[in-house]
Amino acid sequence: xxxxxxxxxxxxxxxxxxxxxxxxxxxxxxxxxxxxxxxxxxxxxxxxxxxxxxxxxxxxxxxxxxxxxxxxxxxxxxxxxxxxxxxxxxxxxxxxxxxxxxxxxxxxxxxxxxxxxxxxxxxxxxxxxxxx
Numbered sequence: 001x002x003x004x005x006x007x008x009x010x011x012x013x014x015x016x017x018x019x020x021x022x023x024x025x026x027x028x029x030x031x032x033x034x035x036x037x038x039x040x041x042x043x044x045x046x047x048x049x050x051x052x053x054x055x056x057x058x059x060x061x062x063x064x065x066x067x068x069x070x071x072x073x074x075x076x077x078x079x080x081x082x083x084x085x086x087x088x089x090x091x092x093x094x095x096x097x098x099x100x101x102x103x104x105x106x107x108x109x110x111x112x113x114x115x116x117x118x119x120x121x122x123x124x125x126x127x128x129x130x131x132x
Contacts (some may be wrong), residue, residue, distance in 0.1 A: 010047070011040035013070075034078065041075040 017027045032040060048071055052064035076086050108131060111118035121128040 011037075011044045038075070038078055041071055041078065044071050045075065 011032070012029075017029050020027050045068070048064060048068045052061060052068055055061035055064050072086065073083055076082070109117075109121065111121070122130075
């Protein structure tokens with residue numbers, strides 16, 4: 001019988017190695033130090049966000065948003081932030097800048113050269129390319 005090995009190289013949930021071993025898989029896992037855990041959580045955040053973006057229906061979206069929330073809470077906890085800390089910051093930002101209830105989409109901005117606001121956009125050409 002041929003033994004197959006697959007590269008995974010990603011952060012997984014705590015109970016998955018036991019579940020996978022119960023399915024007959026050999027799992028080559030290790031515990032991450034703080035720096036590697038931080039980097040892996042940040043990668044996982046993008047992975048889960050992409051999966052939420054691609055979710056095909058309400059149920060799948062709910063699952064992916066739950067995964068995102070789990071990663072957000074773990075990343076916060078690693079940096080000494082509780083769920084309450086994150087929620088307080090969310091509410092403060094909502095109070096200061098609003099939420100997304102009005103569904104506002106900004107297509108472009110214009111600013112006179114020399115304005116501090118123009119410097120903000122000029123400093124981020126990948127995020128905000130100039131339109132002639």
